Structure formats: structure tokens, C-alpha cells
């Protein structure tokens with residue numbers, strides 16, 4: 001198995017995983033390791049678009065956000081994803097990849113706005129596109145942004161790289177008896193209220209017939225395995 005199973009993918013990277021063992025923020029060794037994994041699959045010719053979460057930064061400001069208006073807190077969360085996107089793009093530049101950050105909220109002095117045809121052009125040119133600021137709307141998450149942008153760019157699959165190695169019957173960090181699914185349908189994931197991804201993201205992918213693969217961001221080689229179509233993580237399907 002040396003040929004990629006996909007031509008174009010939407011990779012959702014965990015923001016929270018970016019902090020590594022630090023209490024919050026961006027851990028240098030962690031981002032470099034993530035980028036090395038990304039570079040490996042980009043150099044295989046796979047067209048890569050990335051959405052990164054904001055949990056690593058937002059967690060650090062959470063005590064100050066207590067009691068805050070929800071929409072305001074959500075805009076702060078979206079700005080956190082812009083910071084992560086900039087850090088990710090710069091780390092990619094340092095290993096010789098060309099990345100473009102596109103934001104769903106207007107901050108033109110910092111990053112260019114999300115314009116779908118431009119994003120498609122970048123992907124066709126082999127550039128890695130990082131979609132920042134989620135969907136641009138409060139009350140959503142970057143999982144939903146991944147489902148939305150994945151649908152818009154015609155990705156074949158959404159790859160959710162997170163802190164656990166798949167979808168379990170319950171949160172494996174809380175329930176030691178939880179067991180992992182190798183595949184699960186969208187309807188079952190939604191009806192069981194599995195919290196690994198939000199229901200809006202599951203529902204959008206289901207309606208668009210866009211499969212999701214949930215796998216570990218921590219396990220070395222897991223992203224490459226997924227790209228090569230190996231048995232890795234959990235496939236969520238229609």
C-alpha cells in the first residue's frame with residue numbers, strides 16, 4: 001500500500017492537542033511533529049485542506065470568559081483558531097511547504113478572506129490551505145467548519161485527528177470500559193449522542209455523504225496510514 005487512497009482531504013487537527021503537555025498554548029515540539037506528518041502526506045501528492053481547533057488557547061482564557069455573553073466568547077474562540085492557523089502555516093513554511101490561511105471572518109491585514117474559488121485554485125496548485133475562524137459564526141465549532149469546508153471543496157473524506165484513536169461507545173478518557181468501533185454509521189453516532197464530534201458536523205457530513213475518519217493525532221504514522229487506506233481509527237459512514 002503505497003498509493004494514497006484519496007486525492008483531496010479535509011484534515012481537522014485538534015487545537016487542544018497542540019498544547020502537548022503544557023497547560024495551554026502551542027507546544028513547539030508538538031506542532032513540529034504534526035507538521036512533519038502533514039508534510040509527509042502533502043508530498044505524496046494529496047491535496048490537503050486543514051481546519052484547526054482552538055481549545056489550546058481558549059482553555060487558557062476560559063476562567064476570564066466565565067459569565068461572558070456566549071456569542072462574544074465564541075468570537076474569541078474563532079480568533080484563537082486564527083492564531084493556531086498562523087502558527088501552523090508558519091511551521092509548514094519552515095519545512096518547505098507552501099500554505100495559505102483563509103479566514104471566515106474579515107481580518108484582511110492578518111490573513112486573506114475565505115473565497116471558495118481561490119481555495120480550490122490553491123489546492124490544485126498543491127498548496128496546503130488552512131481554513132481559519134471556523135464557520136465565521138458563533139454557536140458552531142471547528143468540527144462543523146471541517147464538515148462545511150470539506151463539503152464545499154469536494155473533499156473525499158474528513159479526517160479528524162484527535163486525542164483518542166477512534167470513536168468509542170463512551171468517552172474513553174472517562175469510561176475505562178468503553179470499546180472502539182472500527183466503523184459506525186452517522187445515524188448510530190448521532191442517536192447514541194457520541195461526543196467525539198458535535199451532532200451538527202455529523203449531520204452535515206451524513207447529508208453530504210461525506211465520510212469521516214476519526215484517528216489519533218498522537219500515534220506516529222497514523223495520518224499516513226489513514227491516507228494509504230490502512231485499517232486505522234474509526235470510519236463514520238452513511
Ligand SMILES: Nc1ncnc2c1ncn2[C@@H]1O[C@H](COP(=O)(O)OP(=O)(O)OP(=O)(O)O)[C@@H](O)[C@H]1O
Pocket residue numbers: 013014015016017052053054055056142143161162163164166167168169170171172173194195196197
Ligand atoms: N464516544 C467517544 N469516543 C471517542 N472520544 C470521545 C467520545 N466521547 C467524548 N470523547 C472525547 O472527545 C474528544 C475529542 O473531541 P473534541 O472536539 O473535544 O476535541 P478536539 O477536536 O480534539 O479538540 P479541539 O476542539 O480543540 O479541536 C476526545 O478527546 C474524547 O475524550
Ligand SMILES: O=c1ccn([C@@H]2O[C@H](COP(=O)(O)O)[C@@H](O)[C@H]2O)c(=O)[nH]1
Pocket residue numbers: 015052053054055058073074075076077078080081133134135136137138139140141142143144145
Ligand atoms: O464556527 C465556529 C468555530 C468555532 N467557534 C468558537 O471557537 C471555539 C474553538 O473551536 P473548537 O472547535 O472548540 O476548537 C469554539 O468552542 C467556539 O467557541 C465558533 O463560535 N464558531
